[in-house]
Amino acid sequence: MRASKAPRPKKCRVCLELFVPMKPLQVACGISCALIHAKAKQAKARVALEKVERRELRAARQRLKRLREYMQEAQAAFNKFIRLRDRNDPCICCGSYGADEDWLTGGKWDAGHFLxxxxxxELRFDEDNCHKQLKSCNGGSSKYAQKGRTVAEGYRARLIEKIGLERVEALEGPHQARRYSIEELKAIKAQYQGRAREMEKAIAIE
Incomplete structure (x- = not known):
């Protein structure tokens, strides 16, 4: 049998001194250097992991930012449609047209949600849940509100008159939780932009 070759000296990765390794993958000359090398390796791995985590966190924040932006755009399209749909109606809460609120910045009308x-x-884009509303009523305090009735109570009472008790109770009943994807929000935006355009065309020839 051929005699195995004696291991060749290596340079220790910690102290840089030459040593004869006892094992093929040995990189440190002794226990103290091996411990130092192991700690350095752990620290390097931790830094690499933190870098990956920071990158993933930035990506998650960017996705969330994009989702918020698409949500805002879809909501704006939906709200515009609601205001056009209810253009001839008084405030769903108080029944007033708020004649002296014309000075309000951005107009006096909101698309206000019942819930x-x-x-x-999950009811954000439910048409039964959103109606034309004075900004003052949407803010929770209106001088037009019926005496002895809160804004919310006024909303519910007039909503029952508008769509019926059965549909109001359906809104108030339990609902499955809902999360919107970017693709769903794009579709909602396109849907309500299209419906608003058709409504504006109809208004123009009235």
């Missing part, structure tokens, strides 16, 4: 988008995001 808020925060508490019921």
């Amino acid at each position: 808020s988008r925060g508490s019921h995001p």
Whole structure:
């Protein structure tokens, strides 16, 4: 049998001294250098992991930012449609046209949700849940509100008159949670932009 070759000396990766390795993959000359090398390797791995995590966090933030932007655009298209749909109606809360609110920046009318988008995001784009509303009523305090009745109570009462108790109770009933994807928001935006354009054309020839 041929005698195995004696291992060749290596340079220690820590102290840079030459040593004869006991194992083929040995890179440090002794226990102290091996510990230092292991800690350095762990630190390097931790830095690499943190870099990946930061990159993933930036990507997640960017996706969230894009989602918010598409949500805002879809909401704006939906709200415009609601205001056009209800253009001849008074405020859903108080029944007033708010004649002395014309000075308000951005107009006096909102597309106000019966059940808020925060508490019921699944009803954000439900047409039964959103109606033309004075900004003052949407803000929670209106001088036009019926005496002894809150803005919310006024909204519900007039909503029942408008769409019926059965549909109002359907809004108030339990609903499945809903999350919107970017593609869904793009589709919602396109749908309501198209419906608003058709409505504007109809208004123009009235």
